[in-house]
Amino acid sequence: MYYIGVDLGTSSVKLLLMESDGTIANIVSEDYPISFPHPGWSEQKPEDWWDAVKKGIKNLIKDVDHSKVAGISFGGQMHGLVVLDENDNVIRPAILWNDGRTQEETDYLNNVIGKEKLSEYCANIAFAGFTAPKILWMKKHEPDLFAKIKKIMLPKDYIAYMLSGIHCTDVSDASGMLLFDVKNKKWSKEMCDICGIKEDMLAQIFESYETVGTLKPEIAKELDLPDSVKIAAGAGDNAAAAVGTGTVGDGMCNISLGTSGTIFISSKDFRVDRFNSIHAFAHADGNFHLMGCMLSAASCKAWFINDILHTDDYKGEESGITDDRLGNNNVFFMPYLMGERSPYNNPNARAAFIGMSMDSTRTDMLQAVMEGISFGIRDSYEVARDLGIEVKRTRICGGGSRGDVSKKMMANILNIDVDVPENEQGPAMGGAMLAAVACGEYATVEEAAEKIVRISQTIHPDPEIAARYEAKYQRYRKLYPLLKEWY
Numbered sequence: 001m002y003y004i005g006v007d008l009g010t011s012s013v014k015l016l017l018m019e020s021d022g023t024i025a026n027i028v029s030e031d032y033p034i035s036f037p038h039p040g041w042s043e044q045k046p047e048d049w050w051d052a053v054k055k056g057i058k059n060l061i062k063d064v065d066h067s068k069v070a071g072i073s074f075g076g077q078m079h080g081l082v083v084l085d086e087n088d089n090v091i092r093p094a095i096l097w098n099d100g101r102t103q104e105e106t107d108y109l110n111n112v113i114g115k116e117k118l119s120e121y122c123a124n125i126a127f128a129g130f131t132a133p134k135i136l137w138m139k140k141h142e143p144d145l146f147a148k149i150k151k152i153m154l155p156k157d158y159i160a161y162m163l164s165g166i167h168c169t170d171v172s173d174a175s176g177m178l179l180f181d182v183k184n185k186k187w188s189k190e191m192c193d194i195c196g197i198k199e200d201m202l203a204q205i206f207e208s209y210e211t212v213g214t215l216k217p218e219i220a221k222e223l224d225l226p227d228s229v230k231i232a233a234g235a236g237d238n239a240a241a242a243v244g245t246g247t248v249g250d251g252m253c254n255i256s257l258g259t260s261g262t263i264f265i266s267s268k269d270f271r272v273d274r275f276n277s278i279h280a281f282a283h284a285d286g287n288f289h290l291m292g293c294m295l296s297a298a299s300c301k302a303w304f305i306n307d308i309l310h311t312d313d314y315k316g317e318e319s320g321i322t323d324d325r326l327g328n329n330n331v332f333f334m335p336y337l338m339g340e341r342s343p344y345n346n347p348n349a350r351a352a353f354i355g356m357s358m359d360s361t362r363t364d365m366l367q368a369v370m371e372g373i374s375f376g377i378r379d380s381y382e383v384a385r386d387l388g389i390e391v392k393r394t395r396i397c398g399g400g401s402r403g404d405v406s407k408k409m410m411a412n413i414l415n416i417d418v419d420v421p422e423n424e425q426g427p428a429m430g431g432a433m434l435a436a437v438a439c440g441e442y443a444t445v446e447e448a449a450e451k452i453v454r455i456s457q458t459i460h461p462d463p464e465i466a467a468r469y470e471a472k473y474q475r476y477r478k479l480y481p482l483l484k485e486w487y
Contacts, residue, residue, distance in 0.1 A: 001070040001441065004060065005431030007237065008049060008076035008156045010034065010096065010259065015056040016425055017064065018432035020441055022452030024423060025064060030056045035093065040100035043093040046082050046158045053159050057223050066224050071435030072163065072215075073208075073232035075240025075427025076156025078176040081134040084151040091145050094155060095134045098260075098295070098338065100347055102133035105140075109133060109178070113194060115276060121190045123182040123272050123280040124175075128339075128347050132178035135195045152201050156234055161203075164213035164231040169203040172239035172289075175281035180205075182282055183270050206233035208240075208284035209437040209445055232438035235284035238262050238291060240430030245395040245421045246453030248285040248446050253391045255377055255410060255418075256426065257400025261297025263380045265290045271387060277343030278383045284434060285445040290389070292342035292380020297373050298400025300335045300351070304369045309362060318405045320363040321370070326412060327468025331355045331364045332476055333372035334483070342380045344480060348487045354479060370406060371469075374413040375476045381414055393417035395455075397424045411459040413473060415466040420457040 002025065007014040011034065017026040030052035035043050061069060079097040084090060095101070109118060109126035118125045126133055131154070139146045153161065154177070157169045174180040174187075179195065179202065181188045187199050206212055211230045220227035234240065238256060242264045247254035250268040255261070270288045272280045278292040296303075305317055332354040339347035353365065384391065394410075396418050401407055411418040423429055433448045442448035 001439070002061070002064060002068050003070060003432040003435040003439070003441070004057065004072040005428040005433070005435065006053060006072065006074045006156070006159065007240070007426065007428035007431060008053070008074060008159060009237070010077050010098070013049065013052045013056055014428045015053070015060045016428035016432050017060050018429070018436070020436065024425065026060050027425070027428070028056050028059045034096070038101070042096040042099040044096060045093050046090050046155070049155065049159060050162050054223065061225070067226055069225055069229055071230040071232055071439040073431040073435035073438065074156040074160060074234030075237045075431045076154065076173065076234065078154065078173055078236040078238070079129045079131050080155040081131050081138070082153040082155060082158045083138070083149045084153065085148045086150045088151065091148050092142070097129045099134070100128055100339070102128050102137045103347060105133035105136040108136070118178065119272060119276055121188045122178050122180060124178060125276040125345070126178055127341055127345055129341070130176060130178040132191060132195055135197065139196055149197070149201060151203065152197065153203055157203055160212060160231055160234065163215055163219055165216050166213040166231070167203040168206055168212040168233055170206050170208040170233035170235055170284070171282035172208055172284050173236040174205060176236060176279070182280055182288070185282060207286055208233050208235040209286070209434045211438045230435070230438050232435045234431055234434055237427045238264055239281070239284040239289065240427035240434070241397060242266065242289070242430065243284050243433050243445060243449060244426050244429030244453070245397050246449040247395055248283070248449045250287070251389070251391070253394040255394050255396045255401070257297045257373065257396070257398040257406070259297065259299045261294045261373060261377055261400065263292045263377050265384055265389060265391060273383055273387060277345070278380050279342070284430065290384055290387070292377070292383060294335065294376040294380070295339055295341050296335050296337040296351070297376070298398060300333070300337055300369050300373055301400060303337060304366060315403065317366055318403055321367045321405050323465065325367060326409065326465045327472055329364055329367045329371065330357070331360055331368040332479060333365070333368040334479060335369070335372040335376045343383050346484070346487065349480070350487060352483065370409055371413070371472070373400065374409045375473055377410070378413055378473060379477070391416060393419060395419045395421055397421060397426050407459045411461045412465040413469045415461045415470070417461070418459040419455045420459070422454040422456040
């Protein structure tokens with residue numbers, strides 16, 4: 001049988017077709033536009049997502065027996081606000097995860113309602129990208145549209161609804177809304193009251209691997225698929241990526257370096273950082289996870305190489321960063337091109353080069369950018385260590401991890417082994433695996449990960465390089481407190 005994983009990203013949707021044993025049969029992607037109607041705003045039309053997904057599915061399965069497609073599931077960009085009216089029509093463009101318009105609402109939630117209350121209700125505090133502040137913004141600035149809201153959904157869940165007709169969400173994606181009681185896996189009545197919404201405006205909650213329904217007959221006909229195809233709830237992009245890399249069960253770790261960067265630590269137990277500097281979310285395997293998220297990761301390197309150096313020769317630019325240079329660079333880079341989430345929750349933070357001199361080179365600067373990304377991940381890693389969590393190794397995925405230098409830096413800056421999965425397909429792979437579990441191909445998510453995910457390479461830290469980076473990180477971590485008031 002075949003299983004489809006849909007990775008609904010910010011710039012495109014990636015679709016993956018997986019066979020029962022985990023073999024990838026096909027991968028396609030479809031782009032869609034993003035709009036920035038005002039500085040700091042970021043929106044997309046859910047209808048564009050839907051058109052891209054339908055086109056992508058048709059291209060994905062064109063060379064296989066359609067009758068053998070058994071299930072579809074998802075990984076998707078988190079936190080976005082999708083609002084539907086009483087006829088399930090989209091009311092306004094979706095407000096995305098990287099939209100920065102809600103600082104006033106975020107401050108209200110954290111400072112007036114209070115971080116302790118938010119943590120009690122949802123295990124997390126408010127961040128500008130979360131869904132609840134967006135609802136408050138819409139209530140204040142678009143009251144006529146707000147009054148029309150019948151359903152509040154997340155991006156991937158809108159696609160699941162269009163396929164199945166079921167208003168659904170999963171526990172991992174719901175965790176990032178600031179409307180979800182993560183510990184008890186239910187909607188928070190208190191947060192609904194604060195946001196001025198009713199619980200029935202929110203979707204039905206499922207575990208990520210559970211079936212929410214099957215293809216609507218008219219959609220099955222349009223896609224030329226059986227109407228018996230199961231739709232599984234899926235997961236937020238980072239939880240889905242974690243499934244795709246086998247980061248399930250207790251004490252596993254995955255680092256994902258995409259546009260943003262995350263460190264994801266799976267746990268059988270529910271835990272909360274007392275400072276709420278990293279997120280406490282439900283996981284797609286039925287358990288929980290802690291996650292630190294930096295807003296600019298691979299995008300930092302892309303910005304420097306593409307926009308500043310005006311080249312796309314990534315390999316050539318990185319060739320000068322040899323082992324003897326690792327930990328010996330005098331230039332530092334603060335990776336806050338879009339502000340920062342974990343662990344500082346400061347949308348006003350900004351990037352900076354520090355320590356440059358007349359003999360600083362473009363290689364020094366690129367190295368500093370790449371080190372800054374790994375240092376940003378370590379900031380969240382240190383929070384997990386303070387909770388008593390011992391991470392001995394991590395898996396790594398995402399475009400920002402490609403190339404030997406990035407992985408070697410991460411291994412030595414964290415001073416742990418870094419495992420590279422054979423297939424680095426992230427959320428799309430995780431989505432396909434969740435569909436396979438929903439269809440009974442595997443009994444649990446952990447079983448699917450154990451049988452499907454393989455490690456192709458392990459990078460071990462070098463004691464001398466790790467020692468140099470330890471000293472460099474201790475200098476780096478002093479920079480944010482020094483610059484905070486200037487931001």
